[in-house]
Amino acid sequence: xxxxxxxxVISLCLFLTGCWDQRELSHISVVTxxxxxxxxxxxxxxxxxxxxxxxxxxxxxGGYSPTVVYTLEGKTIAELAQKMNVGVSRSLIYSHTKTxxxxxxxxxxxxxxxxxxxxxxxxxxxxxxxxxxxxxxxxDVLKILYTIQKSSTLKLKVQLETAAEMWGxxxxxxxxxxxxxxxxxxxxxxxxxxxxxxxxxxxxSVNNMMKASPEALVVLDSMALFRxxxxxxxxxxxxxxxxxxxxxxxxxxxxxxxxxxxxNFAIRVKNSExxxxxxxxxxxxHIQVDVQLESYVATNQCKQTLDSKEIYHKFEDLAAKNLEExxxxxxxxxxxxxxxxxxxxxxxxxxxxxxxxxxxxxxWDEVFSTAEIDVNARVNxxxxxxxxxxxxxxx
Numbered sequence: 045x046x047x048x049x050x051x052x053v054i055s056l057c058l059f060l061t062g063c064w065d066q067r068e069l070s071h072i073s074v075v076t077x078x079x080x081x082x083x084x085x086x087x088x089x090x091x092x093x094x095x096x097x098x099x100x101x102x103x104x105x106g107g108y109s110p111t112v113v114y115t116l117e118g119k120t121i122a123e124l125a126q127k128m129n130v131g132v133s134r135s136l137i138y139s140h141t142k143t144x145x146x147x148x149x150x151x152x153x154x155x156x157x158x159x160x161x162x163x164x165x166x167x168x169x170x171x172x173x174x175x176x177x178x179x180x181x182x183x184d185v186l187k188i189l190y191t192i193q194k195s196s197t198l199k200l201k202v203q204l205e206t207a208a209e210m211w212g213x214x215x216x217x218x219x220x221x222x223x224x225x226x227x228x229x230x231x232x233x234x235x236x237x238x239x240x241x242x243x244x245x246x247x248x249s250v251n252n253m254m255k256a257s258p259e260a261l262v263v264l265d266s267m268a269l270f271r272x273x274x275x276x277x278x279x280x281x282x283x284x285x286x287x288x289x290x291x292x293x294x295x296x297x298x299x300x301x302x303x304x305x306x307x308n309f310a311i312r313v314k315n316s317e318x319x320x321x322x323x324x325x326x327x328x329x330h331i332q333v334d335v336q337l338e339s340y341v342a343t344n345q346c347k348q349t350l351d352s353k354e355i356y357h358k359f360e361d362l363a364a365k366n367l368e369e370x371x372x373x374x375x376x377x378x379x380x381x382x383x384x385x386x387x388x389x390x391x392x393x394x395x396x397x398x399x400x401x402x403x404x405x406x407x408w409d410e411v412f413s414t415a416e417i418d419v420n421a422r423v424n425x426x427x428x429x430x431x432x433x434x435x436x437x438x439x
Contacts, residue, residue, distance in 0.1 A: 074095045075136050089115055111189070120157065144173070152274060189250060241263045292316075296314060303359075322393035340426050375417050
C-alpha cells in the first residue's frame with residue numbers, strides 16, 4: 045500500500061469545504077406563496093403562506109393545517125418580508141415561492157415599488173406564477189385548502205400548468221415575463237386572474253379538504269391587461285385562449301364549431317403552430333397572424349357523416365373560419381376598447397421592419413389601435429375518432 049505524504053493529505057482537505065450558509069430544516073419554514081393587498085393603515089399588507097411539511101407527508105400528517113398564513117402591514121414589501129418573524133417562529137426561505145397574488149386594488153394603483161424589490165432580491169426567484177385576485181383580498185387566495193395538494197399555492201401551480209397545457213387558458217406569465225413586457229416598446233403586460241368560488245371563510249378550514257365538493261375553490265377566471273404597471277382592463281377566459289393562439293402557446297385544446305341547425309362538431313387539437321409577420325406600409329402597421337392546426341374530430345352532432353374527402357374539407361373550412369373569427373374578435377376588442385398591444389405585435393414589427401418601427405415606437409399603442417391585422421387559419425383534420433358517423437339528434 046502506497047502512503048501519501050502528510051502534506052498532500054492536508055492540502056487536499058482545504059478543498060473539502062462545507063455549506064457556509066447552511067440552515068437546519070428544524071429552524072426554517074419554506075414560503076410557497078405571497079400575497080399583496082392595500083393596507084388598512086399603511087400602503088401595503090403583505091401575506092405569506094409557509095408550508096407545514098409534516099402535514100404534507102402521509103406518514104406524519106396529524107390532521108392539522110398544512111400551511112401557516114401570516115400577514116403584516118407596512119410601508120414597503122422589503123421591510124415586511126424581513127419583519128415576518130414578529131409572528132412566525134422560524135426563519136423564512138423565499139427561494140421556493142411558487143405563486144405571488146396581488147389584489148385588483150393594488151394592480152389598479154400601480155406596482156413599480158414592489159416589483160423593484162422582487163427584481164433586486166436575490167433570495168426570490170423570478171420564475172413563480174404571478175396572478176391577480178379579481179375579487180376580494182389577495183391574501184384569501186392563499187388560505188383556501190385543497191384536497192389533493194393541500195396547499196393553495198401548490199395547487200395553483202399545478203392547476204395553471206395543466207390549464208395551459210390542456211386548454212390554453214393560462215397566459216403563463218412569470219415575474220420575468222411581466223418585467224420584460226413592461227420594458228418593451230412593443231408589448232404591454234398581462235396576468236392571469238383568479239377568484240374564489242364559494243365561501244372563503246369555510247375554505248380556510250381543514251374540513252374543506254375532507255369534502256368531495258369543497259366549500260371554496262380557487263378558479264382561473266380571466267386575464268388582466270396592463271398599461272405599463274397599472275391595470276387597464278379584463279378579458280374573459282375564452283379570450284385568453286385566443287390570445288394564446290397569437291403567442292404560439294396552444295398545443296392541445298378542443299374547439300367547438302357550429303355546422304347547421306344549431307348543431308356543432310368539436311375537434312381536438314393535437315398540435316398547432318402560429319407565425320407572425322409585421323411591417324409598416326405608408327405609416328400604418330400591417331400584421332399577419334397565420335395559425336396552422338393538426339386535429340381530429342372529437343364529437344359530431346352534424347347531419348353529415350365523415351365518410352368522404354369533401355366532408356372532411358368542409359369541416360376543415362368551417363373550423364378555420366370559426367377560429368379566424370374568434371382570434372380576430374379578441375384582437376379587435378383589445379384594439380378598440382383598450383388600445384394597448386398585449387400581443388407583442390410591436391415586437392414583431394421591430395424585428396422585421398426596425399427602421400420604420402423606430403419612427404413610431406414612442407406612441408406604438410396609439411398606432412396599434414388602428415393597425416390592420418389579418419388572421420388566417422389552416423386546419424387539418426386527420427381522422428374522425430372511432431366513428432365516421434355523427435350522433436344525430438331526433439328531428
